[in-house]
Amino acid sequence: MMKILLYLFFAIFALKTTACSSDSAQEQIDVTEDDQPADGPAKVEVRNDGGNPRIYRNGMPYFVKGAAYNNFLDEVKNYGGNSIRTYSINEDTQAVLDSAQQHGITVCLGIWIKRETDGFDYNDAAAVEEQFKSIKADVLRFKDHPALLMWAIGNEADSRATNFKLYDAVGEISDMIHEVDPNHLTTTVLAGTKTDHIKEIMERAPSLDVLSINTYAPIINSHKKIKEVGWQKPYLITEWGPRGTWENPPATSWGGLLELTSTEKAEVYREVYNKHIIANANDGCAGAYVFLWGYQNHGEVATWYGLFTRKKHPLGTAHAMHYSWRGTFPSNRAPQVKGEDMLLNGLTADQSIKVKVGQENRASIKAVDFEGENLTYEWQVVKEGFVMAKDNHSMDVLPGIDGIFENNREQNVRFTMTQTGEYRLYAFVYDEKGNAASATIPFLVE
Incomplete structure (x- = not known):
């Protein structure tokens, strides 16, 4: 009976969400997209449509439905996306561009520029010139690739930056790109909507075609701030998603963070997209790159963003x-x-759960499937803050701690910890089609 009631709850919620989002979905029908050119560069430009600056690609309006790329490029178009963004040019760039072309999507190609916070000095003319020459070589190498959409000069180079000569360098790089590559746009990516930095960009790097912002919780104010500062060109939200780990106050007595379940995160993604991205499509917003496509390899909480x-x-x-x-x-x-559906020793994640070494612990999770399919389960415990190696070939969804579960494939499980420290318990639920849900509980072992 409880399962039926839960199913009805989620079904009603889905209908309500669909109704609330129908207007934004309809808006996207008016955004036309072109096919990939077979070879040679696409012509990308900015046009002003009745006071609204838009990106055009091969003569057609192009609203970016993009993914900040880490894995699974082949799935982007299947989900309705049309573009990915990268963060630097490296040994994988050619393969990424070729794969994007093969799968019918474009690339906002990231150019990593050195940051003051990492020790680079933009007063050092020789170092700035060396960086410029290296970037020019990369631009000449990739400028004619048919999947290329635009160049992103730097990612959060403004982080802790105090020397605005940074934007002189960005402007010189943008000028150079326009000289050698007349077919593609340039942008630079800021860590948040910093109005003083945007003003400096407008003065020092006027050839930039698009402004790009990485923003999470403050996205609610980004559009207003961009407009108030006087930016007249298109802008992109180049990272967005649930509230960042750094934006969440510690929620346990030892400083642990609470992570939303995948279901709760899904609600956030839909709401943010509707209210703060597609809602501004006719007022300068040229689209966005959702964070993070694929799965995370690192971070304060390893599963915070991956889709x-x-x-x-x-x-x-x-x-x-x-x-x-x-x-x-x-x-x-x-x-x-939902968060309350996962328990550890009868407690929810927000109850500062502490256990003892050698103590038997019991965990459980309840889940609902829209189609009523049989569900399977996987549990893992990881050390808090662990980094997932890219070359990890574990058969499990996470490289968890071995030997602590009696059986980690049941809905209700038992496990015993052998060492003290901060840990995170993960539950993954799978339906018969391979779709998944996730939930986590931070806990302390004493």
Whole structure:
């Protein structure tokens, strides 16, 4: 009976969300996209449509439905996306561009520029010139690739920057790109909507075509601040998602962070996209790159942003982007889990759970599947703040601690910790189609 009631709750919630989002989905029908050119560069430009600056690609309006790329490029278009962004040029760049072309999406190609916070001095003319020459070589190498959409000069180079000569360098790079590559746009990516930095950009780097902002919780004010500072060109939100780990106050007695379940994150992604991205499509916003496509390799909490598991199981967050980009959910939905549905020793994640070395612990999770499919489970415990190696070939979804569970594939499990420290308990729920839900509990072992 409880399972039926939960199913009805989520079904009603989904209908309510769909109704609230229908207007934004309809807006996207008016955004025309072109096919990939077979070879040679696409012509990308900015045009002013009745007071609204837009990106055009090969003569057609191009609203960026983008993904900040880490893994699974082949899935972007399947979910309704049309572009990815990268962060630097490296040995993988050619392959990424070629794969994007093969899969019918574009690339905002990141050019990493050195940052003051990492020790680079923009008063050092010789070092700035050396960086300029290296970047020019990269631009000449990739400028004619048919998947290229624009060049992103730096990612959060403004972080802790005090020397605005940074933007002189950005402007010189932008000028150079326009000289050698007349077919593509230039942008620079800021860590937040810093009005003083935007003013300096407008003065020192006037050839930039697009302003790009990485923003999470403050996205609610980004559009207003961009407009108030006087930016007249298009802008992109180049990272966005749930409130950042740094934006969340510690929630346990030892300073642990509470992570939303994948279901709760999905609600955030849909709401942010509707209210702060597509809602401004006719007032300067040229689109956005959702963070993070694929799965995380590092971070204060390793699963905070990824839209898929490491084994390529789509989470509800990926399905939220399918809805945001396509206007419909996939035919088979990910399982649904709320924070109160996961318990450790009868307690929820916000109750500062402490256990003892050698103590038997019991955990459980409840989940609902829209299609009523049979569900399977996987549990893992990881050390808080762990880094997932890219070359890890574990058969499990996370490289958890071995030998602590009696059986980690049940809905209700038992485990015993052998060492003290801060840990995180993960539960993954899978339906018969390979869709997944996730939930976590931080806990302390004494």
